[in-house]
Amino acid sequence: MTSLSILVIDDEPLMRMSIVDALQAVGHDVQEAADGTEGLALLQTKPFDLVITDLRLPGADGVQIVRACQQAPRRPEVIVITAHGSVDTAVQAMKSGAHDYITKPFSMDELLLIVARVADMVSLRQENVQLREELKSKFAFEGIVGKSQRMRDVLEKVKLVAKTDATVLIAGESGTGKELIANAIHHNSPRRAHPLIKVSCAALPETLLEAELFGHEKGAFTGALKQRRGRFELAHRGTLFLDEIGEISPVVQVKLLRVLQERQFERVGGTETIDVDVRLVCATQKDLKKEVAAGRFREDLYYRLNVVPIELPPLRERKEDVLAITEHLLQVAGERLKQPAKTLSPKAREILLRYPFPGNVRELENTIERAVALAQLNESIEAWDLCGEAQCPFLKGGEPLPDCGFCAVAYSGPTSPTIEDTTLSAARERFERAHILDVLHRADWSKTMAAKMLGLSRKALWEKCKRYGIVTPGDEQEP
Template structure:
């Protein structure tokens, strides 16, 4: 029979443990159920292997308890079925003394444990609890992995603009490789997020991702942080220290603000990248390391090379693949996407119930030049949510300097940008609408999403009207 749709499993410790008991001695199966129900489990009893197999196909259980010797479908077949349908569930086999070898064989094929008949009630209850705890730990780890994938996977990089689509395509190409990457871009553009996304989508994702901000570490201890040290290697070094390279072995090391690295440390870093070996300070022993390096900077390394402030050989070693992240003002079409994303995320974080952004606030935020890029946008929305008192993020919730900046720019606009509308008197509604669509597209420099936000309509509606009216300057 076709398998019925399973219920969604839960890992909540507050819910009872769901147990399936399969025993062709129905009276014995009911006795086992009663013992477990007294301890708070939720039990289902199947009186045959066939009935148990059908339940495994259609339901979800935390623990499966099955008799080893049964007519028809026996305990070993139930084990195989459970591993196919409920791979994380714990399977406990019940067996007599004469079948211990078969139970041990089952353990080798994935059974959680086996219990000898006659059953000890306390042993049975403890085995079920431990099997369920193991399952919940597996599910928590899976959920953490899902959250990591969601946050640092490519879907966590928000942007529909052509610039960001090019970045994402480049990331997809480089992530599965071991190539060194150099990520460039202004502060706040998300270089750390991109580095984590590369790691999370690589074959190294189960190994450590180790970030280190070069600019935040004094020059005197930077080499110790990177390569480690032995006791007595310098004043104050009383114990052995494992460096970041050694700690990241098998995984990814992310050097943020790599342009701040001193020249003598650059020499040692280059040697490590070429030899794949590190030597702790105060030691002569070379230690092999297998580390993928991702570096990031907001500095112009090429200019620094010309000025002899950065080694040209290290520069080329780091930029096997170079990824430049555009500033937010270069990808204005993504601002509303990011605003809505941060609004949802931060509303949940702050616990504030809010309708969203007013049209006026959206317009100002779209016009602002965002020198702090994505980081500044996120912090601005967080502050707006915290300070809001009326349930709507409006102009009065925006930081004063942001409002003044946009207003100052508006005052400097040429007179032509505020063309009078007297000529629209006597025109048809269609002509008036066409005029305002055209003006919105001009002010948005052809960006349909920004123009739609200004007009207070959806991008789909604007697209349709462009086709209907044949607005100039933008292709539908």
């Protein structure tokens, strides 16, 4: 568990000592003060994550302490201890910004549970700050967020290949960022001052595509009223991005092969040979090698295009990126709405990590944008904000929606996903699961490292992950 730095202020020595002992026993760093004056003085000297204070105190009362905490370094959260019957003052303390209150008499378990929740919140906040810092520095490249090893490898390759004139073939499922990478290659290349021209080969029938790429002479076909330059000519000295290259017909394949070999072509219906200096970047969702094997794509063209292959892994195979991209999107949304960036609730985070994202980054982008809109004024995105339905019934405790992928993920979870059980054992499980996820994340998803940090054997951690339905990036995908 995250160890907090805590200040306990209470004038009753016995009460103070038992609280201090209980907190130290679970690993927190605790200081104590016997009255309000001493408490206020300590607040100025050292940063605390949490202050637990009696409401009625000699020197300064709990409400004053709450106010002082808002000015103190690190702005500690406050839990106020109230006597039975002093509900009015407790309400006042909450209104002044206390995090929670607890009424005497209470058990140490009750107090520890509230403290554990604060610890959760603090660690989430720290993680957000850390992620944001990382984004600013080494993981951002032309708006491309990539924290996973595989994406970092891709970005390294992009940086190297951008400097050259080599033909690049980008392969990846829909929404994995192929166009983003093509942009990055052009804008980091010596050709950046010249045009980047894009053509979607899937959008046009064969004859039109041919004319689009190579241009045509006046009268080349019905409707060709004047001469027109093609995309290859327009991209002269720059980069031509051919999207969905797997869709081009055999005739266009031949013509493309010739341009690649000779850097020359003729416009449709023309005889004049045109020389061009174009760098080619292509993208495909299809496995081109399979297309070659099936006889639908020329092998010689395939080798010409596949000089530098860049493969973009699906998002479900790089779960670290799910969180890093989400963080990036939340920050962008926050800036747009002129609000502080929203955070993710532990449950929402868990569902994002387990959801397979068939639409990859594009789907994640849509999901987060929708969730930000649904969460409106709330500080954090809750699990039900991820669902397409404005008020996802299942995640709030009702039946799952039949078509909702997020519901399906939550529903397949082995523990009760939503109903906020009030029993201590349910709360403990909730905490345990969130904490394991947190530590796994900090251990960069190494189970060996996480087990060590948690003080568990690898087997025990594995069993807990299974029990709580925690899927880590290295795990086999669920069917």
